Amino acid sequence: MERNIYLSNISLEKAIDMYFERIKDFRLGTEVVKTHEAKGRITAKPVFAKISSPFYNSSAVDGIAVVAKNTFTATDRSPLRLKEGKDYIVVDTGDPIPDEYDAVIMVEDTIKVSEDEVEIIKPAIPWQNIRQMGEDIVEGQLILPQSHRIRPVDIGALIAGGVFDVEVYKRPRVAIIPTGTEIVEPGAHLKIGDIIEFNSRVFAALVEEYGGIPTRFNIVKDDFEKLLETVKKAAEEYDVVLLNAGSSAGREDYSKKVIETLGEVYIHGVAIKPGKPVILGRVLNKPIVGIPGFPVSAFFIMENIVKKLVNFVQGYDIKDKKYIEAQLSKRVMSSSKYLEFVRVKLGYIEGKYIATPIERGAGATMSLVRADGVLEVPEELEGYEKGSVVNINLLKAEDEIKNTILCIGSHDIILDIAADLLAKKGRYNLASAHVGSMGGILALKDKETHFATVHLLDMETGEYNRTYIRKYIPNRKIAIIKFVKRIQGLMVKRGNPLNIHSIEDIAKKGARFVNRQKGSGTRILLDFELKKLGISPRDIKGYEREDYTHISVAAQVAKNNADCGLGVFSAAQIMDLDFIPVANEEYDIVIPVEYLELDGVKKFIEVINSEEFKKELDRLGGYDYSDLGKIIIE
Ligand SMILES: Nc1nc2c(c(=O)[nH]1)N[C@H]1C(S)=C(S)[C@@H](COP(=O)(O)OP(=O)(O)OC[C@H]3O[C@@H](n4cnc5c(N)ncnc54)[C@H](O)[C@@H]3O)O[C@H]1N2
Ligand code: MOO
Numbered sequence: 001m002e003r004n005i006y007l008s009n010i011s012l013e014k015a016i017d018m019y020f021e022r023i024k025d026f027r028l029g030t031e032v033v034k035t036h037e038a039k040g041r042i043t044a045k046p047v048f049a050k051i052s053s054p055f056y057n058s059s060a061v062d063g064i065a066v067v068a069k070n071t072f073t074a075t076d077r078s079p080l081r082l083k084e085g086k087d088y089i090v091v092d093t094g095d096p097i098p099d100e101y102d103a104v105i106m107v108e109d110t111i112k113v114s115e116d117e118v119e120i121i122k123p124a125i126p127w128q129n130i131r132q133m134g135e136d137i138v139e140g141q142l143i144l145p146q147s148h149r150i151r152p153v154d155i156g157a158l159i160a161g162g163v164f165d166v167e168v169y170k171r172p173r174v175a176i177i178p179t180g181t182e183i184v185e186p187g188a189h190l191k192i193g194d195i196i197e198f199n200s201r202v203f204a205a206l207v208e209e210y211g212g213i214p215t216r217f218n219i220v221k222d223d224f225e226k227l228l229e230t231v232k233k234a235a236e237e238y239d240v241v242l243l244n245a246g247s248s249a250g251r252e253d254y255s256k257k258v259i260e261t262l263g264e265v266y267i268h269g270v271a272i273k274p275g276k277p278v279i280l281g282r283v284l285n286k287p288i289v290g291i292p293g294f295p296v297s298a299f300f301i302m303e304n305i306v307k308k309l310v311n312f313v314q315g316y317d318i319k320d321k322k323y324i325e326a327q328l329s330k331r332v333m334s335s336s337k338y339l340e341f342v343r344v345k346l347g348y349i350e351g352k353y354i355a356t357p358i359e360r361g362a363g364a365t366m367s368l369v370r371a372d373g374v375l376e377v378p379e380e381l382e383g384y385e386k387g388s389v390v391n392i393n394l395l396k397a398e399d400e401i402k403n404t405i406l407c408i409g410s411h412d413i414i415l416d417i418a419a420d421l422l423a424k425k426g427r428y429n430l431a432s433a434h435v436g437s438m439g440g441i442l443a444l445k446d447k448e449t450h451f452a453t454v455h456l457l458d459m460e461t462g463e464y465n466r467t468y469i470r471k472y473i474p475n476r477k478i479a480i481i482k483f484v485k486r487i488q489g490l491m492v493k494r495g496n497p498l499n500i501h502s503i504e505d506i507a508k509k510g511a512r513f514v515n516r517q518k519g520s521g522t523r524i525l526l527d528f529e530l531k532k533l534g535i536s537p538r539d540i541k542g543y544e545r546e547d548y549t550h551i552s553v554a555a556q557v558a559k560n561n562a563d564c565g566l567g568v569f570s571a572a573q574i575m576d577l578d579f580i581p582v583a584n585e586e587y588d589i590v591i592p593v594e595y596l597e598l599d600g601v602k603k604f605i606e607v608i609n610s611e612e613f614k615k616e617l618d619r620l621g622g623y624d625y626s627d628l629g630k631i632i633i634e
Contacts, residue, residue, distance in 0.1 A: 009337065176204055248292065326355035345358055346401045405451075455588070479593050483588050569581075609628065
């Protein structure tokens with residue numbers, strides 16, 4: 001099988017316009033459904049009221065119905081006496097008002113003088129406290145226009161207007177076909193090279209959210225004939241087809257060929273990242289989208305194309321993205337060839353949203369789980385500078401973000417444990433962005449985080465953290481909340497096959513090392529130890545190779561991509577590695593004094609002082625928490 005030749009690079013907006021122009025005749029038919037079951041459906045025609053609401057005059061209050069002109073003599077000096085049956089009748093809220101009456105006086109404005117007599121001290125104004133016929137809805141009035149998505153309140157208005165059935169577009173039945181020889185069903189016995197199939201399940205859940213009816217097909221291997229057969233069947237039986245993976249130019253990427261054979265490819269390749277190899281086409285007269293395999297790419301195609309498509313075939317133009325303004329805490333570089341979707345974490349600090357970009361790999365499913373929003377870097381830009389104010393498409397509720405305490409700095413698994421305990425208390429969340437200790441200090445300086453977790457060794461004095469606070473954040477009043485002392489050590493494979501017992505051994509034995517990024521405390525510790533020992537970084541194989549967390553360093557060793565790395569005990573334990581202690585470091589929380597008063601921060605401090613948290617530290621091992629919770633004002 002020869003490779004496909006790539007790919008157009010048309011903008012997302014143009015691609016959608018062109019595509020929808022080509023498939024505009026594939027709109028679905030309509031059906032009539034019960035109004036009370038029509039939530040989320042799209043009206044096929046304008047809907048008019050069949051009756052008025054209310055369809056008779058009714059009382060808006062509890063009181064007495066009167067004839068207004070007979071009450072105008074009433075004053076507080078000469079109250080007017082009225083007799084039931086002759087001058088008034090008693091009515092409750094909602095009761096019909098007989099034609100001969102034209103006003104209602106509230107019961108609290110009447111003085112009862114006998115069983116069937118009241119006095120009033122103020123005249124009634126005609127039509128006061130009466131809901132007149134058609135006050136809400138008039139017979140024949142337009143209740144909903146065509147191509148309107150029916151909301152719960154619309155259901156109320158329709159029924160009140162006597163419309164009990166409504167004509168709506170049919171919901172599209174969407175076929176979802178996962179493909180790939182390497183793709184296996186969840187629960188299958190896994191061997192190297194297998195990938196557990198999950199995209200189709202994400203698609204199905206999203207399609208349902210978009211208003212379609214998903215059907216998931218079984219996995220189809222990369223076999224041209226089988227793919228032809230399955231796609232043909234799907235196009236015959238369903239309204240929209242989603243063909244997952246094989247969208248690219250690899251030898252077994254058949255999606256384009258299959259669609260071309262059975263129908264037409266209109267567009268292959270859109271200027272977005274991730275997601276560029278998307279295919280937009282038709283088979284029979286059904287829209288088909290070839291969606292890239294990488295889960296993050298696939299998600300952005302679902303959100304930016306398939307969501308619109310599922311609505312388009314129902315005659316609806318969806319424009320429901322919600323944006324907020326946020327300040328970028330890091331520079332974002334982007335290619336000027338693509339509209340790029342960058343996942344961000346959001347924090348709310350001193351009345352401003354702060355956006356911190358997270359991992360960018362197209363395969364990083366967790367980046368979607370962790371993201372609060374998406375920064376869309378337009379095609380013509382090469383990115384944004386740190387500090388720029390940008391629009392962020394929200395993926396979470398604003399309230400949830402406003403109740404999030406932001407921690408930027410060096411990562412340790414105990415932050416995740418504290419986050420979990422905090423979330424259990426309700427209301428507040430802890431979000432942490434892992435940019436190393438120095439990144440945390442700089443974020444504090446720039447007011448981009450509530451607090452930072454740091455372990456920065458002063459190479460001159462051997463003291464932790466304080467030098468850096470004084471040097472880099474002189475403008476703010478800062479407190480240190482003592483957190484833990486961590487044992488940092490060398491992580492090596494079980495059984496220590498290279499027999500590494502010290503930092504010196506890394507150089508001596510030529511072990512493949514994996515380093516942490518510049519600015520991280522672990523990196524500084526390594527440099528400190530190397531300097532002490534008089535070893536040059538050049539003598540460490542892999543010194544230039546950077547990873548961003550303790551766990552990912554440990555994972556590199558576990559997978560045999562490296563022989564050793566420097567990190568904390570818990571990371572070694574999680575990845576089942578041997579651990580050779582090197583130093584005890586002070587991992588502290590650095591926080592502006594004013595934030596100690598924030599309710600969420602107080603709750604966080606309660607959490608780290610709790611017995612439950614200490615129990616977790618014991619369970620992990622490798623932590624000394626004798627100073628935990630002590631607050632030192634700098
Ligand atoms: N020569 C070039 N190669 C590639 C280019 C390019 O421009 N030139 N673009 C890359 C880009 S960008 C993307 S995106 C991918 C798209 O690849 P495919 O759509 O062909 O997808 P596969 O290779 O079949 O799968 C990729 C990857 O996705 C995961 N996957 C696939 N299906 C599922 C599923 N159902 N559930 C979970 N995960 C799934 C899996 O990890 C696959 O390995 O092409 C690049 N190549
Ligand atoms: O554009 Mo691909 O979709 O980055 O991964």
